[in-house]
Amino acid sequence: MPELPEVETVVSILKKNVIGKIIKNISILYPNLIKTDILVDEFKNTLINKTILDITRIGKYIIFDLGDYVLISHLRMEGKWFYINDLSLVSEKHIEAIFSLDNGYYLIYDDTRKFGTFNLELKDEYKKINPIVKIGPEPFNEAVNGIYLFELMSKSNKYIKTILLDQTKISGIGNIYADEILFDAKIHPESKTNKLSLNAYNNIYESSKKILRRAIELGGSTISTYKAGHGISGKFQNELKVHLRKNEPCFVCKTNIIKIKVNGRGTYICSNCQILY
Template sequence: MPELPEVETVVRTLRKKVVGLKIIEAQILYPKIIKSDISVDDFEEDLKNRTIEKISRIAKHIIFHLGDVVLISHLRMEGKWFIYDKNDSFDKKHILAIFKLSNEKLMCYQDTRKFGTFHYQGVNEYLNLNPIAKIGLEPLDMAVQGKYLYDLMAKSSKYIKTILLDQTLISGIGNIYADEILFDASISPLNKGNDLNVEMYQRIADSSRKILKKSIDMGGTTIDSYQPEQGIDGKFQNELKVHTRKNEPCYKCGQKVIKIKLNGRGTYYCEKCQS
């Protein structure tokens, strides 16, 4: 599942390839992807001749700025954006939307699980509407410090890993990076939110920025079936310290990394190093 670094990688790639191009035609092949109150016909018609002025990101959402409207894309589990030349041959299986662009380009949204979403909203209002309005700050925001996290999370009796995955509290962290952040911060995922003090939350804030920035620099993590864009392989999977490393020696102490289930999520950590 793409997390913040993978989505940032997609955004940077799309910017290079499609910003400044005009949408000549849009084809929605899976109508349920559109979550805004607009028909497929009206959506396709309204997109015609709109220019992709810029592409931004908030948490795990990709935002195409199209004049007075934005198209917000959430990749969910398996969503991917691919750019092709008009005459390229490609597998159309699992393609849910095709945008014919100027300069003989096709921008295609592929999603094997069909969990991804499109929201189509006004540029002056989308920040105050769901899905964006309910999203917490990103760890990359320097306002996210120990005291900020403490005030937000210290009253909770949930596991700290579960809390970090709550996008309404802090956004952009998914299962992989939660494991890596807690290992880097030397904090057990089994700690409850109300077990931690301000200093421990500061370690989480610092580790979050460190891990996410490094992963962004390396193009994200490519594991299982996720690849952020054609021709791109993230390299951060080579830096993982605990995630996917069940029964392998901890890089700090040599004790075996263990895997447990926390609220249904596979969770990797070192019992000795994380307390």
Template sequence: MPELPEVETVIRILNKKVKGLTIRKATITYPNLIKTDISIPEFEKELEGRKIDNISRIAKHIIFELQELVLISHLRMEGKWFVYEAGTQYEQKHVEAVFELSDNKLLVYTDTRKFGTLHLQEKSKFRTQKPIQNVGPEPFDSSLNGQYLMDIMSGSNKHIKTVLLDQTKISGIGNIYADEILFEAKIHPEKRASSLKLRNYEDILNASKRILKRSIELGGSTIDSYQPEQGIDGKYQNELKVHLRKDKPCFECGRIIQKIKVNGRGTYFCGECQN
């Protein structure tokens, strides 16, 4: 699943390629993609003629700004946005939406797992509506500090990894980066959030910012099928310290990396460094 660095990489690419262009025609080929309570023809009609003023994000949500409206895209497990020149031959099998743009461009959404979503909402109200209204702040938020994390997390008796994945508390962190963050912070993923001290939460926040920033610099992590654009992979997977490294030696202590399940999620850690 694309996490914060992958989504940030996608919006940077989309801004370079389609910002300022106008949607000439919108075609939705998979109706369940749309989560706004209007018909597909109405949805398509509402988009036509709208200029893409900007593309931003809130956590893992991509926000296409279209004058007084926003189109909110969540990629979920396998969603991808690709840009093609008009007339280009491309794989049609998993296409769910095609936007014909000015400047002879096509903006195409594909999703092999069909879990992705699109919401069309008023720009003045979308922050107070689902899916955005309950999204917590992300690690880069200037208002965040260790005390904030302790205040919102330490009341829970859940495992700290499970709490880190709760997008209402802190957003943008998924399974890959939760493992990496807890390794850098030297915290066992099964420790209870209620047992951690202020310094632990400060370490989690500092690790979050450093790891996510570095992953953005490298275009995210290509694991399974993530690609920020057609034919291009991210590179942060080459710097992963524990995630996907089961039975390999820890880079820091040499002990073998273990894999367990934490609340159903595959979780990698070093039993020596994280205790």
């Protein structure tokens, strides 16, 4: 599943290729992709002849700036964007939307699981309404620090991993990076948030920035459950310390990594290095 580093990588690749391009035609092959209350023909007519002015990211959402409107894309489990000049390069079976551009290329949204979403909203309003209005700040936000996390999370008795995955609290962290962050911070994922000290939250904050920055540098993680798309291959999976390393020795203490479930999510830990609070 794409997380903040993977989405950042997709945005970076798309920005290099489609900024300034004009949408000349649109084919919607899976209408349920569109979550805005709008007819498919109205969706298409609104976007045809629009120029892609910018592409940004809020949490795990990709924002296409189209002037008066924005197209908000969430990749969910398996969504991918392809920028290609030959439709045969992508399996037709999983194509959900095709945007024909004025340079002869296609911007294709492909999703094997069909969980991804499109929202078409007015640019002046989209940050005030769903789905964006509920998104919490990400670890790189200047307002976020250890004190912020402590004040936000310490009144709950939920597991710390569960809270880290709550995009309304802190955005951009998914299952892979929650495992890596908590290992780096030496905190067991089943630690209760009201048991953690300010120092523990400082460690989580610093580890979050460290892990996510490194993952962005390496283009995210390309693992068996998610590959980002045409021409995009992450390398951070080569630096994973615990995630997907069940029964392999911890790089720090040589104890075998174990896999547990935390609120239904597969979770990898070193039971020796990570302290349960």
